[in-house]
Amino acid sequence: MEIRNIAIIAHVDHGKTTLVDRMITQTHVKGAEKSGEGGLILDNNDLERERGITILSKNVSVLYKGVKINIIDTPGHADFGGEVERVLNMADGVLLLVDALEGTMPQTRFVLEKALALGLKPIVVINKVDKPNCRPDEVQEEVFELMCTLDAKEDQLDFPTIYGSAKQGWMSADPQKPSDSIAPLLDAIIRYVPAPKVEEGTPQLLITSIDYSPYVGRIAVGKLHRGVLHAGDTVTLAQRGNVLKKCQIKELLTFEGLGKRSVPEVMAGDICAIVGLEAFEIGDTVCDAENPEPLPTIAVDEPTMSMLFTINNSPFFGRDGKFVTSRHLKERLDRELEKNLALRVQPGPSADSFVVYGRGILHLSILIETMRREGYELQVGQPRVVTKEVDGRMCEPIEVLNIDLPEEMSGKAIELATRRKAVMLQMDRRGDRMHLEFEIPSRGLIGLRNQLLTATTGEAVVSHRLKGFEPYRGPIESRQNGSLVALESGTAYAYALNKLQDRGAFFIDPPEEVYAGQIVGECSRDIDITVNVCKSKKLTNMRASGSDDKVILAPPVRFSLEEALEYIQADEYVEITPHAMRLRKIELDENVRKRQQRNGG
Numbered sequence: 001m002e003i004r005n006i007a008i009i010a011h012v013d014h015g016k017t018t019l020v021d022r023m024i025t026q027t028h029v030k031g032a033e034k035s036g037e038g039g040l041i042l043d044n045n046d047l048e049r050e051r052g053i054t055i056l057s058k059n060v061s062v063l064y065k066g067v068k069i070n071i072i073d074t075p076g077h078a079d080f081g082g083e084v085e086r087v088l089n090m091a092d093g094v095l096l097l098v099d100a101l102e103g104t105m106p107q108t109r110f111v112l113e114k115a116l117a118l119g120l121k122p123i124v125v126i127n128k129v130d131k132p133n134c135r136p137d138e139v140q141e142e143v144f145e146l147m148c149t150l151d152a153k154e155d156q157l158d159f160p161t162i163y164g165s166a167k168q169g170w171m172s173a174d175p176q177k178p179s180d181s182i183a184p185l186l187d188a189i190i191r192y193v194p195a196p197k198v199e200e201g202t203p204q205l206l207i208t209s210i211d212y213s214p215y216v217g218r219i220a221v222g223k224l225h226r227g228v229l230h231a232g233d234t235v236t237l238a239q240r241g242n243v244l245k246k247c248q249i250k251e252l253l254t255f256e257g258l259g260k261r262s263v264p265e266v267m268a269g270d271i272c273a274i275v276g277l278e279a280f281e282i283g284d285t286v287c288d289a290e291n292p293e294p295l296p297t298i299a300v301d302e303p304t305m306s307m308l309f310t311i312n313n314s315p316f317f318g319r320d321g322k323f324v325t326s327r328h329l330k331e332r333l334d335r336e337l338e339k340n341l342a343l344r345v346q347p348g349p350s351a352d353s354f355v356v357y358g359r360g361i362l363h364l365s366i367l368i369e370t371m372r373r374e375g376y377e378l379q380v381g382q383p384r385v386v387t388k389e390v391d392g393r394m395c396e397p398i399e400v401l402n403i404d405l406p407e408e409m410s411g412k413a414i415e416l417a418t419r420r421k422a423v424m425l426q427m428d429r430r431g432d433r434m435h436l437e438f439e440i441p442s443r444g445l446i447g448l449r450n451q452l453l454t455a456t457t458g459e460a461v462v463s464h465r466l467k468g469f470e471p472y473r474g475p476i477e478s479r480q481n482g483s484l485v486a487l488e489s490g491t492a493y494a495y496a497l498n499k500l501q502d503r504g505a506f507f508i509d510p511p512e513e514v515y516a517g518q519i520v521g522e523c524s525r526d527i528d529i530t531v532n533v534c535k536s537k538k539l540t541n542m543r544a545s546g547s548d549d550k551v552i553l554a555p556p557v558r559f560s561l562e563e564a565l566e567y568i569q570a571d572e573y574v575e576i577t578p579h580a581m582r583l584r585k586i587e588l589d590e591n592v593r594k595r596q597q598r599n600g601g
Contacts, residue, residue, distance in 0.1 A: 003269050004193045007072040007087050009111040010097035015127045019166035022182050027062040061255040064186045070271045089208045090223040093193030096122040100134035103142045113150050122159050129175045130165040136175045196269030202288035203227030206295045210339045220274045230265045238285040238294035250276030303357035304397040304442050308381035310353035315515040320579045321377030326352035365562045372576050379573040385443045395469040397442040404461040410434045412455045420444030421473040441473050447566040482528040484521035486514045490534035498551040500531050506556050517588025
């Protein structure tokens with residue numbers, strides 16, 4: 001059977017997962033109707049559905065005109081670069097999906113750059129041509145210019161273009177002549193995506209993904225580069241550091257529709273899953289038992305941000321989590337390392353803490369959010385960027401920041417970005433909106449998105465990608481306001497909060513329980529103030545006119561996890577449990593904090 005392996009590249013929310021869903025339903029894949037009830041078939045992880053982004057790459061296959069098309073859905077966000085690296089190693093061609101109104105966006109560029117470097121030829125799909133004010137011809141020009149900028153080769157620049165609307169379920173070579181299905185796209189895949197190159201020789205399979213089954217344990221997934229694998233074969237597992245291990249293949253699976261099917265053998269070029277390998281890692285090679293020839297391991301973008309993870313030691317420890325000890329935390333992080341390529345973990349300053357390195361706040365916050373939903377309690381410190389020395393100079397990660405917003409708000413955005421050591425590269429008009437491009441240190445991005453959204457009343461569209469490491473750009477001003485810290489543990493009363501409203505904005509509602517050292521609000525000044533929110537009104541047997549007026553409180557500020565991580569200072573933690581998220585001082589005792597301040601700590 002002929003095979004085509006394709007990866008789909010697109011910016012967040014350009015309709016990539018919807019397009020894959022249409023390909024699945026068009027080719028009548030078994031089980032698709034059930035899986036897609038009430039949502040997208042591929043974004044089946046709760047977090048993916050809530051956020052509308054793809055986090056984990058997934059493999060599905062469809063059969064069209066006797067050709068098996070393996071489709072790999074890739075994450076569109078630069079923070080999931082580890083996922084992207086692995087996925088592209090399995091593909092022989094890519095679909096570059098671009099919104100007909102928005103055009104090429106930063107995350108499109110990030111994945112496309114990697115695909116072009118691997119020599120993959122793209123088929124450009126200009127989606128959402130049913131949108132009002134769309135500009136498919138201009139967008140096609142933008143794609144060509146972007147590829148020239150990314151040093152695409154001659155044959156890569158000679159790309160076919162398909163237009164259509166994944167939502168409405170049609171594709172066509174001409175945007176003015178809609179078809180009645182997405183068949184033109186499937187035909188283009190068969191015509192333009194090359195069949196996998198099959199070399200003669202012994203088997204070679206690079207493990208690019210890990211699956212898990214509660215019955216058989218860890219399953220290795222990858223593309224068989226050459227040779228033939230049979231169920232029951234003895235193979236060599238070649239690992240980093242020239243370590244060779246003999247293993248037996250217990251079962252071979254290929255992807256069929258949304259699931260897998262057990263097969264007796266797999267031919268070169270197909271993507272398959274292997275059951276029976278022991279203690280393997282992503283980047284290992286499955287090769288011949290007698291003459292092992294390992295493939296080069298996968299190179300992954302290095303981490304740009306670190307965060308301290310530690311056990312929850314607050315007074316509310318263990319109230320609503322199942323996994324609360326440092327052993328639980330270590331086991332969970334070790335498990336994540338097996339499949340999350342871009343993650344690194346090192347021991348922290350204390351025995352029950354760990355320093356976790358990732359590709360950005362979103363990358364790390366997805367891990368934290370997943371852990372809290374699994375029943376973990378933990379505390380995390382302020383995100384810090386990773387610096388390194390290059391030619392004797394301290395260098396930090398620099399990102400390219402793109403902001404799209406209404407023209408009248410561009411001045412405010414420029415002011416906020418330049419305050420954080422950003423340098424403007426480009427400013428141009430796109431329709432009725434302005435497009436701004438900056439170079440900015442990664443640490444300058446911490447908390448910037450929230451400020452931009454506030455300043456532009458939610459109108460700004462912000463995205464960024466890593467450019468590289470450049471010399472340190474000097475100190476950046478951080479949060480201006482101090483914290484309101486609870487004086488004692490107890491229940492917060494409306495009476496106390498009402499008396500303190502002039503001190504700042506609160507993060508809590510009465511009758512919420514608080515503990516001493518918990519951050520209950522933001523101070524209106526640039527200092528930390530300790531306040532007693534547990535003070536209740538003393539009752540007397542006397543009544544006075546006007547003393548029992550109804551208390552009117554401003555609604556509390558509620559943070560998302562990313563906002564909380566961006567908000568905290570160096571001496572603060574975010575406490576995360578399955579049902580709560582609190583901000584706190586690392587040192588809960590006010591007297592100890594004052595002593596540390598006096599001693600310059």
